Every structure is written in C-alpha cells, then in structure tokens.
Amino acid sequence: MPNPKVSSEKISGFSSFFADLKDPRRTHQGNRLYPLEEILFLCIAAVISGADTWTSINLFGKSKLDWLKKWYPYENGIPSHDVLGKVFAALEPGAFSRCFISWVNSIADTTRGEVVAIDGKTICRSDDKGKGKSAIHVVSAFASENGLCLGQLAVASKSNEITAIPELLELLALKGCTVTIDAMGCQKNIAKTIVEKDADYILMVKGNQKGLRDQIEKLFSIKPVASENKDSDLGHGRIEHRKCEVINQLNFLDDRQEWVGLKSVIRITSERISKDTGKGTTQIRYYISSLDTDAKSINRAVRSHWSVENKLHWVLDVVFKEDASLKKKDNSALNYNIIAKMALTLMDREKSTKKSKPSKRLLAALDDNYRDKILRV
Structure with a gap:
C-alpha cells in the first residue's frame, strides 16, 4: 500500500x-x-x-x-x-501487457483521423541459443501524432504477426483512427476487425497477396485516378518526391466484397535522389483502404506509418538500449x-x-x- x-x-x-x-x-x-x-x-x-x-x-x-x-x-x-x-x-508478460494497455487507454487522447501504425520488432539478443530460445518478436501499436505506444503483443516470430494483430486490435480503443499495417497485415479478417472497431484501414499489398496486387496494377492501367497528391521531403542526405494516386471505381476488382469496408486502392510512387551522387531510385507501392478519395490524407497517413521506426523502435534501441541488453x-x-x-x-x-x-x-x-x-x- x-x-x-x-x-x-x-x-x-x-x-x-x-x-x-x-x-x-x-x-x-x-x-x-x-x-x-x-x-x-x-x-x-x-x-x-x-x-x-x-x-x-x-x-x-x-x-x-x-x-x-x-x-x-x-x-x-x-x-x-x-x-x-x-x-x-x-512475471507473466501477457498480463503485464494488458495492464499497460489499460493504463495507456486511460491517458491517451487519440483524435479522429489519427494514424495508428501496427508494426513488429525483434528484440535483438533476447534469444538464448544454448537453451533453444528464439529472439522475441513484439507487435506494437503506435499513435503517430501523439507519439504514444498504445499496446503490444509478443509472438514467436515475425510470421506469427498475422495471428497477433487481430488480438492486439481487440484490446485497443481505435474509434475514428486510421490503422496502417505493412504487407503482413493485409488479411481479410484484419480489415474486418478494424472496421468493427469503428476505425479505417490502409493495408500494404505485396507478394503475399499477389492476385490482389496484380488486379490493382491492372486497375491503374484502365481506370481514371479519382484523387492525386504530391509532396517532397529533404533530409538524410536525399531528396524524396512522393506521388499518391487513389482509385475508387472498384467494379473490376475480384472479391472486393470480401474486404469489409473497402473503398479505394492506392498507388504511391517514391523517387529518391542522393544529394551526393545525384543518382535516383524509384519505388512503387500499392495499398487498399476503407478511406475514399482524399489522396492528401492518405499520403500523410502512409508517411506517418514509418514514424513507428524512428519514434518507437529507434528510441527503444538507442535511448533505452533494448537491443544491447542481456536480459535473456x-x-x-x-x-x-x-x-x-x-x-x-x-x-x-x-x-x-x-x-x-x-x-x-x-x-x-x-x-x-x-x-x-x-x-x-
């Protein structure tokens, strides 16, 4: 007491x-x-x-x-x-984590449209090869605008994120937020869970959903873009130009009804130019979303997703020395x-x-x- x-x-x-x-x-x-x-x-x-x-x-x-x-x-x-x-x-980490989530929910002030990035991180040096123990992988939810970790769940490996993400989402207060997840989270049940939490989603589409990705690429070759936004960023020794294009005419997208809340598909083209060499690289990424046609907001949300890397993962590594720890x-x-x-x-x-x-x-x-x-x- x-x-x-x-x-x-x-x-x-x-x-x-x-x-x-x-x-x-x-x-x-x-x-x-x-x-x-x-x-x-x-x-x-x-x-x-x-x-x-x-x-x-x-x-x-x-x-x-x-x-x-x-x-x-x-x-x-x-x-x-x-x-x-x-x-x-x-100490049982699941129970400790639930206490943490309840505490954060009580002090977090997430606002409508706030981006909540779901992302995983392996805690380096948490393995113990002598005892056959693998390194711990933690899936975290990070409110980018407030800079708050809203909660986390541990999984055996990165491949287990698919099952952990819905469990984590169920624990969080997400009403009015936009949840962003990389390609691992592009699953129909995850989209459904997010919508049932009164939130929106932006899910990256890559090789794990090859059929869906191929259809999205085809849509951009035959359908008009409903909304477009461009922005640029100077930093880290490079210049980056991003173009976000949104299509909301999805009648040619197979199985679209199985993705709960689906309203748009997104193409983001990033061109990065090195300030030192002048050489550039171009990357194209595709997403599906329950948001409609506001390319500016979608572009901002996708960019905000990566804040989890430098505002959470990097801080835990560098400031709190998590990866240098020997707590095995x-x-x-x-x-x-x-x-x-x-x-x-x-x-x-x-x-x-x-x-x-x-x-x-x-x-x-x-x-x-x-x-x-x-x-x-």
Whole structure:
C-alpha cells in the first residue's frame, strides 16, 4: 500500500492499473520483503532516470530511497539486482501487457483521423541459443501524432504477426483512427476487425497477396485516378518526391466484397535522389483502404506509418538500449520492453521542456522535482 503520508492522488494513475497484477513469487514466501507494486514503481522511476540494467536499477533505488518513500513505504529497502531479475523473469508478460494497455487507454487522447501504425520488432539478443530460445518478436501499436505506444503483443516470430494483430486490435480503443499495417497485415479478417472497431484501414499489398496486387496494377492501367497528391521531403542526405494516386471505381476488382469496408486502392510512387551522387531510385507501392478519395490524407497517413521506426523502435534501441541488453532469462526481455515503453510514454507526455530524451533522462536522474513532474503526468 502507498505511504499514508503521501497523497494517494499522486500514484493512483499508476497503482490502480497494476495493483491486481499477479505476483509470480511463491506464496510460501509469506508477506514477501518487497511488494510487487514497489518493485514496478522502482523500475519505472529508475528507467526514466537512465537505468538500463537490474544492477543500475538497484543502485538508483539505494541512492534515491528517501525519495521513493514519498510514494511507497519501502519498509525493507531496495531489492537486489538478483531479486529484480527473478521477478521480471517470472512475471507473466501477457498480463503485464494488458495492464499497460489499460493504463495507456486511460491517458491517451487519440483524435479522429489519427494514424495508428501496427508494426513488429525483434528484440535483438533476447534469444538464448544454448537453451533453444528464439529472439522475441513484439507487435506494437503506435499513435503517430501523439507519439504514444498504445499496446503490444509478443509472438514467436515475425510470421506469427498475422495471428497477433487481430488480438492486439481487440484490446485497443481505435474509434475514428486510421490503422496502417505493412504487407503482413493485409488479411481479410484484419480489415474486418478494424472496421468493427469503428476505425479505417490502409493495408500494404505485396507478394503475399499477389492476385490482389496484380488486379490493382491492372486497375491503374484502365481506370481514371479519382484523387492525386504530391509532396517532397529533404533530409538524410536525399531528396524524396512522393506521388499518391487513389482509385475508387472498384467494379473490376475480384472479391472486393470480401474486404469489409473497402473503398479505394492506392498507388504511391517514391523517387529518391542522393544529394551526393545525384543518382535516383524509384519505388512503387500499392495499398487498399476503407478511406475514399482524399489522396492528401492518405499520403500523410502512409508517411506517418514509418514514424513507428524512428519514434518507437529507434528510441527503444538507442535511448533505452533494448537491443544491447542481456536480459535473456525467461520473460525478462519482454517485460523490460513494457517498462521502457511506460517510461517513454511518461517522458513524452512531460512537455515543460523540449530537451531530447537522453537529456530528459539525465535531468530526471539529477533532479527529484523533475522526476516527480514526469511521474505525475
């Protein structure tokens, strides 16, 4: 229970969503020296403050024990790094993930038309070849405008994304949003699930739907384009020109009735020119969508999809050192992934400074008041 000397309002936003999470430790350990809520709070506060290992989390806790007691009693002090590792190796990640999703749903403010990108990432070095354990693959939902990870599910490999995506969609509040997924998610049941959630979809079509792709290519050779949009982007040593074309006359598209909500097919032509060499490459991508003819919005949504790479995956790798971690034991890597996403969410919602994420973590480590500010958001 929280320290009675501290206002429960301070931690209610955290504890109310994680208080019922089942403690994986054996009941015969009695009252346990370190309550699970205290361990979770310690880890999130430590990761916000720059800790990336169980040892550094333990060191943070020992040095900030007086501050931690503002929030929880910590009557028995701080658990060792071995205790932390064992708890998170045993903690059931599915239940932890559902708690995370409920918490994010309570604070997320997704707006109509917001792009929610569904994308997978393999956590490098989470495998254990000696024990025949494969690396963990996580499918995440990322609200690009708000910069929030709305939830995630772990799967055995990238090929299992097809079954994981509908399960993840069912857990999310998506009304009014536009869900974007790469070719792996171009499945009829996934389109149906998105529409049933009162959302729209833009699904990439590639080789896994060859018949559909061939028909879309043919449509663009015989049907007029209903809407077109062009934009350009300068950065990363290149110039990129994109043209988005939309067709909504689908009477020649076989099986179109089996794709729930289908209203348009899309062709995006990207031309990239190197600033150094002047050489260019052209790529054509095709999509299906429940949106109609607004090529400008569709072009923006497709471009927003890739924000999940540099605003979530890249941050987890570079800022939170997820891929450099050696958390191999049982559920450790996946549970750390959830903790890092919670820390990232809290940091992104703290708007009093425009400092970079590494600078925010350093400031949180040095300044108790700033850490308070992040955790009270």
